[in-house]
Amino acid sequence: MRTRMLVWTVAILMASATAQAQHGAMPSQSLIRPTNPNIFGEIDFGGRVSTIDGDNARYQRYRDLADGGFLDLPGLHWEKETTVVDLAARNVGWKDQRFQLAVQRPGTLRVRFMYDQIPMFISRDTRTPYDTLPDENGLGSGTLRLSDQLQAAIQANPTTTFRPLIEAAAGDRFYESRLRRDTVGLDARYTLGDVDATINYVNTGKQGNIPFGAYLQIPIEVPLPIDSRTNDVRTSLEWSNPKGMVRAGWDGSWYDNRASQFVWDNPQRSVDSATASSQGRLATWPSNNMLSFNVGGAYRMPSRTTINGVFAFGRWNQDATLLPFTINSVNAALVPLPRATADAHANTSSAVVNFVSKPSQFFDVSARYRLYDFDNRTPVFVLARTDGGSDRIVADGAARTWSDPSIGKIGTEPLGHRRNYVDLDAGITGVPNTTFRVGYGLYAADTHFRVYEKVKENTFRAGADIVGNQYLSFRSIYERSQRRGHDFDLLALQFAAEQPGMRQFDVAARDRNRFSAVASLTPLAIVGVNASVAWTKDAYLNEETPEIDAFGLEDVSSKTYTFGVDLAPSERVGGGISFSIEDYDGLQRSRTANPGVQQVDPTRNWKVNQGDKTWSAIASLDVLRAIENTEVRLSYNYSNYNGTYGFTLPANTTLPTPQPLPDVISTESRAVADMRYFITRQVAVGLVYWYDSYDVEDFTLSPDVVSGVAQPAVEEGQTATVNALLLNYFYRPFTAHSAWVRLTYLW
Numbered sequence: 001m002r003t004r005m006l007v008w009t010v011a012i013l014m015a016s017a018t019a020q021a022q023h024g025a026m027p028s029q030s031l032i033r034p035t036n037p038n039i040f041g042e043i044d045f046g047g048r049v050s051t052i053d054g055d056n057a058r059y060q061r062y063r064d065l066a067d068g069g070f071l072d073l074p075g076l077h078w079e080k081e082t083t084v085v086d087l088a089a090r091n092v093g094w095k096d097q098r099f100q101l102a103v104q105r106p107g108t109l110r111v112r113f114m115y116d117q118i119p120m121f122i123s124r125d126t127r128t129p130y131d132t133l134p135d136e137n138g139l140g141s142g143t144l145r146l147s148d149q150l151q152a153a154i155q156a157n158p159t160t161t162f163r164p165l166i167e168a169a170a171g172d173r174f175y176e177s178r179l180r181r182d183t184v185g186l187d188a189r190y191t192l193g194d195v196d197a198t199i200n201y202v203n204t205g206k207q208g209n210i211p212f213g214a215y216l217q218i219p220i221e222v223p224l225p226i227d228s229r230t231n232d233v234r235t236s237l238e239w240s241n242p243k244g245m246v247r248a249g250w251d252g253s254w255y256d257n258r259a260s261q262f263v264w265d266n267p268q269r270s271v272d273s274a275t276a277s278s279q280g281r282l283a284t285w286p287s288n289n290m291l292s293f294n295v296g297g298a299y300r301m302p303s304r305t306t307i308n309g310v311f312a313f314g315r316w317n318q319d320a321t322l323l324p325f326t327i328n329s330v331n332a333a334l335v336p337l338p339r340a341t342a343d344a345h346a347n348t349s350s351a352v353v354n355f356v357s358k359p360s361q362f363f364d365v366s367a368r369y370r371l372y373d374f375d376n377r378t379p380v381f382v383l384a385r386t387d388g389g390s391d392r393i394v395a396d397g398a399a400r401t402w403s404d405p406s407i408g409k410i411g412t413e414p415l416g417h418r419r420n421y422v423d424l425d426a427g428i429t430g431v432p433n434t435t436f437r438v439g440y441g442l443y444a445a446d447t448h449f450r451v452y453e454k455v456k457e458n459t460f461r462a463g464a465d466i467v468g469n470q471y472l473s474f475r476s477i478y479e480r481s482q483r484r485g486h487d488f489d490l491l492a493l494q495f496a497a498e499q500p501g502m503r504q505f506d507v508a509a510r511d512r513n514r515f516s517a518v519a520s521l522t523p524l525a526i527v528g529v530n531a532s533v534a535w536t537k538d539a540y541l542n543e544e545t546p547e548i549d550a551f552g553l554e555d556v557s558s559k560t561y562t563f564g565v566d567l568a569p570s571e572r573v574g575g576g577i578s579f580s581i582e583d584y585d586g587l588q589r590s591r592t593a594n595p596g597v598q599q600v601d602p603t604r605n606w607k608v609n610q611g612d613k614t615w616s617a618i619a620s621l622d623v624l625r626a627i628e629n630t631e632v633r634l635s636y637n638y639s640n641y642n643g644t645y646g647f648t649l650p651a652n653t654t655l656p657t658p659q660p661l662p663d664v665i666s667t668e669s670r671a672v673a674d675m676r677y678f679i680t681r682q683v684a685v686g687l688v689y690w691y692d693s694y695d696v697e698d699f700t701l702s703p704d705v706v707s708g709v710a711q712p713a714v715e716e717g718q719t720a721t722v723n724a725l726l727l728n729y730f731y732r733p734f735t736a737h738s739a740w741v742r743l744t745y746l747w
Contacts, residue, residue: 054734129169452485
């Protein structure tokens with residue numbers, strides 16, 4: 001039936017095109033000039049076929065490239081008197097379809113509707129011994145079970161039975177790991193004189209499953225179910241005239257998670273005990289909401305000066321029912337919850353104020369202030385008990401008592417911060433088309449429950465721009481910044497059981513030098529040359545600790561270079577080629593130590609230098625109507641990535657020499673050919689071909705390194721042959737060919 005309908009549609013379109021062709025010669029442009037400017041559009045349909053050798057899901061990822069017919073409506077425009085309608089659709093009927101509709105009466109009313117569906121194909125090779133498997137739509141179960149007989153057999157002798165029994169239970173029970181996101185959007189704007197009222201509504205649903213890391217005695221990968229919906233509403237009322245504008249708005253967001261908890265069996269234990277649980281349970285992302293109110297305005301002053309700003313105040317709320325500390329029936333009642341629900345809420349306030357002035361053609365100045373305050377009002381959880389009973393549950397479900405009771409008495413540390421940003425910039429234009437700029441930036445933050453209670457960063461910058469020259473365009477900037485922490489809190493590290501010399505990179509003292517420049521040169525009308533360079537050098541400092549006891553990130557550097565040439569020898573022929581190189585390096589210090597003497601032993605120090613380097617090339621060629629009635633577009637992309645890990649030890653080390661890790665290597669390439677021939681001025685036939693390839697060598701997740709779901713021991717002290725239970729989700733290469741045969745009708 002589908003083939004018959006396609007034949008009839010082609011016949012009708014060909015007949016329409018033949019009738020049109022009788023009235024004159026075909027135009028040279030690909031899109032016709034409609035005889036009726038009040039209604040015109042384009043429809044594109046045909047068939048698609050793909051052959052994929054390797055990882056099918058990785059190739060498709062956020063697209064649905066299954067074999068079959070396709071229908072696109074790039075655009076349909078219709079006007080009648082004071083009403084304008086625009087309609088568009090993409091890949092109708094497939095998992096990545098999209099529809100857009102806009103209806104407006106210019107100057108009075110505009111209404112827009114959108115439906116967008118996006119898949120995320122993760123793996124089609126995933127398998128697991130757990131029941132129940134995700135359904136045909138990818139939605140997983142909130143409870144994963146293993147047979148009691150399997151658990152008991154493994155518990156009796158995990159050394160010899162874990163791998164064979166788990167592999168046998170998983171067998172060929174493959175399932176598809178994937179997500180689907182559906183978004184419905186509706187917005188409207190009504191204008192009455194100088195007043196605009198707008199409302200925007202977006203409903204986003206997600207369903208499916210993802211590989212997720214759980215734990216019970218060993219790491220366990222599970223298909224975590226995803227079933228959530230978010231409703232977002234934005235409203236505003238705005239008044240404006242040529243001198244200024246005032247706006248007020250209200251926003252709301254509601255997140256509902258219908259898969260808020262997850263239970264899975266322990267493959268190594270069939271019944272609960274005081275030291276281990278036969279099953280695990282975790283809470284996923286809780287349902288919550290956010291409400292906010294904002295006001296803003298802008299005013300145009302004399303001397304080409306403008307000031308504008310926005311102020312917003314909001315509240316976050318989350319009051320989900322709390323799960324007990326453990327699902328272990330033996331220990332479930334030992335540690336009571338401090339309260340029944342989360343009772344979590346936070347007040348937020350933000351502000352953005354901008355000032356821009358150009359009092360003369362030789363001078364301009366700008367200033368910006370930004371504030372964001374996250375005031376967490378969630379009551380703390382005090383975990384320590386006064387009766388001396390167990391006051392915590394470890395990951396395996398066993399009850400414990402704090403070795404240092406003062407830790408539990410302090411309670412939880414709700415996240416909170418207050419961040420201030422100030423930027424001042426000035427520009428001087430003394431040379432034609434050239435502006436020299438200088439600026440200063442300040443970042444100041446109050447960071448609660450961090451190793452530093454306050455953080456401040458000062459940035460000085462300078463640059464030069466050339467804009468408006470017919471041959472050359474150039475922009476550059478150099479920045480020098482210093483970040484320092486204040487009110488150092490050693491207890492924050494001690495209570496987290498970290499080394500006293502550890503510094504977190506986002507608040508640690510840091511000196512940064514950064515430079516970037518981009519230039520484009522047009523020596524001839526048919527030639528364009530572009531290039532850019534960017535580099536950053538970060539040095540992390542630890543002013544409170546001797547170097548030998550300082551840990552964390554030490555140095556980070558990045559370099560990026562690009563170069564490209566574009567040629568357009570005629571209106572019908574154009575092309576270009578570009579290259580880019582990205583190079584990143586990071587050095588960090590650490591110490592391998594257990595609590596006690598080892599914790600302060602510098603002979604157990606080590607460093608790792610991680611390097612990431614990527615280079616890529618892109619080439620394209622467009623030949624439009626150089627051959628009569630024919631359009632040809634060709635492109636090729638190639639990228640290569642190489643990651644390295646280098647370990648170094650001090651001269652007096654007591655650690656064994658680390659085994660070098662192999663480089664991580666991946667390459668991607670893509671070739672595209674898009675050809676279209678216009679039979680008439682309204683009908684075109686086309687052929688599209690894609691070639692894609694991906695290759696990878698990874699020492700952790702490549703198929704030639706690891707396979708199966710039951711993994712052997714890899715660390716000292718683990719039970720032989722028992723390390724992890726995975727989902728068979730690895731980095732797999734692929735080679736893919738996709739082709740479309742299409743018919744385009746324009747009117």
